Amino acid sequence: MSSLPSVQVRLCIAALGALLPAAAPWAETTQLPTVVVTSEKAQQVIEQVPASITSMSAEKIKAVGAMDFEQLNGYIPNTTISLSPDSGQFSIRGFATPDSNPGFDPSVGTVIDGVFYGRPQFLSAFFYDMEDFQVLRGPQGTLYGKNASAGLFELHSAMPRNQWLLRSEYLMNSDGDRSFRPVVQVPVGDRLSIRASANIEHGDRGVLWNTFLKRHERNTNQDSGRIRARYTPTDELTVDLEAFVSTQRRHNNLFKLTTVTPRMAALFRSYDPDIQFGLDNNTNSANTPSENVTDTRGVVSNITYDFLPSWGKTGLSLTSTTAFAQARTDRRDIDADFSPVPFVENTLTRPSPYRQFSQEFRFNGHTPTLFGLGHRVSYVTGLYYSRSAFQMTNAFHVQDLGATLNYLLAGNPDITNGQLPLGLGGVLGGAFGGLTNINAIQQLINAGGGAIGERDPTAISGLTQADATYATYAQGEWFFVPHWAVIAGLRLSLERKHGFAFSHTDSLIIPQISSQRNFDQRVSNLEREFSPKFGFQWAPNRRSSVYLTFTRGYKSGGFNAIALNDNHLSFGPERADNYELGAKTLTTVFGRPLRAHADVFWTRFKNLQVSTLLNSDFVTLNAASARSRGFEMDVEWLPFERASLHLSAGYANAQYTSYPNAPATVAQTAATGQKTQDLTGRPLAFAPKWMLALTPGYRVPLPYRVEAGTFFDVLYQSGRYLDVDDDRANKYQGGLTTLNARVMFGDPSGMWSLALIAHNLTNRPITDQIVNEPEAPGNYAAVRKDRGRYYTADLTFTFK
16 A cells, blocks of 8 residues: 555545535435445445446435436546447446447446446436446456456446336437336235336437438437346245336437648538537538437346344345346447548447346355354355357448548648659559649549559458456454454456457458458457455444555457458556555434545556557557556535535546557658657546535425425546647647536425436537547547537436
8 A cells, every 4th residue: 555645545535524415315314315335245234335436316416306327427437428329438437448349348337226238328218217226446356256457337227126116208409309117016925026027118319410411410319128026936036027028219420520731621621511610619520311220138146045044143145146148239330530521331130239148146154253254254255157158240331432532632742743642553553543733643543444454442350259257255344353344355257258350341442541441350368367355344334444455457368350451469467456445334423314425546457458559550468457546535515404415526547557559649650750659647537536426405495385495516527638648739629617506396295206307518529539530640530529509407206
């Protein structure tokens, strides 16, 4: 722990005593609710768990007015969420896995109802009828295994209970999104309960208006359903069965052109006179009618036998968790040049499925002593097996050769005297019979010649992959004296992964404008993982604790799923080591309830999987290392009757400790001719240092048994780089302050509620990513994620 900066320790300690806080908007104003989490694979009060956790109940999420997980950004310290039906990029403490390559495993794990899912997009099918959503920060390798090296998202869907329930929830926003979320719960006798729920969501308008195709982009359409049954034939045995299905569709042109050179602007306007540039408008322009259609489904079985009734003070239970799931992308198109020019598109040639099967056997137990020594012992141990399969085939297609020539010439500032410069001469000359004069090439295209023998230049590439994982784990906590415990855990894993990668084309031009090279190659990985956990905890009572832990996590190696050549198809695993000191308490201040959690951390990543330049080709290698250090705080307080305050804060200083061959910026390449730069000591991309959220609220009783509440959110996120080259001039978003306000009405018995929410009152553009425009240096495209200022209404009726 000597590496922890003393200033952060002081900030953490000061925060415990000085922060303003929060309560769930419709919680009782005389007490804070008990928060139960399952991060240790057992139900525990959050104050007794030695880990950094934020738990958002279904009531809190409903009060925020969120219609998807991305709208929870800003409320959870040191956490950002980017999620779509076919991919996801989750970041915790500055570490994330880019969603640009479907072959990448995530660094933030996803657990839903006790099942670890190998791809983050499964989460997008579960934003309805929840119990809670929990974020675990720091490596979770001991209990959850691979691909939770930065942290873990854990979601619990609503559990069936032994009472009749009919709920109808309607959501609408000013952008035209509408969602209907019915819930029906039916008890069958005293031992069986069935709960069915759905999310039927449709959006006429999206985040962007495509001025070329005259349609909305990134519009949400989802039809999801889930049925869950809970059967307790005896007091000792519980059987929990679940099945879910979801179909999601949207228009998929996500990028908009932000910065363009005069030559490119003139070219774009020749195809679309209505095109607009910059971030001060909600439009884009792309010629490819991109679509994303994804089908997600699965079945889960959780069977638990509890030996506690017959064993007295010594408890033991056995849980079997069996799951099969599939996320199949039926269609995904990408306008790869983000523009109205018919240059390059990337499409799936067939549906791309990801399938997984998992089986876990887990023992949870506790004893009064450790073989007569000390005091209480609690433990969890288990066996885990999973297998998965993934397949994807892409078509890289040059849409129009004449437009390609116009695009390349406009995007290259060195054209002189009608003669192609050396670089573009090689690109186009080989494809057009050795010609290097612009006019001659244009005449050949106009005459219908094009590239000799080519009418539809296309390259096909893809990956078929399968893997199997075997693991055993154990973790325990022993109070060797009444209030002091030692924590120890270990996981041993073996993963076998193999695949077949390929890329083929008969085109002459595609290898010239890209790095494509025909190949077929089998690839394989064998990884052995050793994930320990060790620490101490001081728990003077059930409502307070202080902990100090060391944890380790791994992220699997893998294969490039979108490779156009066979340069470095494989990359190895990365490892994260984390040291953490934290404190939690549920107490009173001035006689009023207060819950405060805070921690400081220091995390080191080795063999970080990054994109780097090797022999003029960007590949994924374990070419970097990094560290992050900082703190998190979550504080809730009910300062006086009917009032609540919530404050969360996070600071994460995430930097590369070694990255000597990072991609250079366009300006650096133009000035020096070098395509790489050294980012050692520089910030990680997509990693804001500061995140703050403050929510004050006040409730008042109204006539006719109605309660009203007003709440106001102040969300702050400091500046961050939006691409891997840390280009401050063109790819940096400064600090953002977002203001939200809401008014809630409801019946105290819970029969009905109405929430009216105003989002992003300051109307600030929020950018998720900025990239270089392909083959056009000095031009940039961005993903704008916000809707500007908009409004949401949520009306719910519940009958019991």
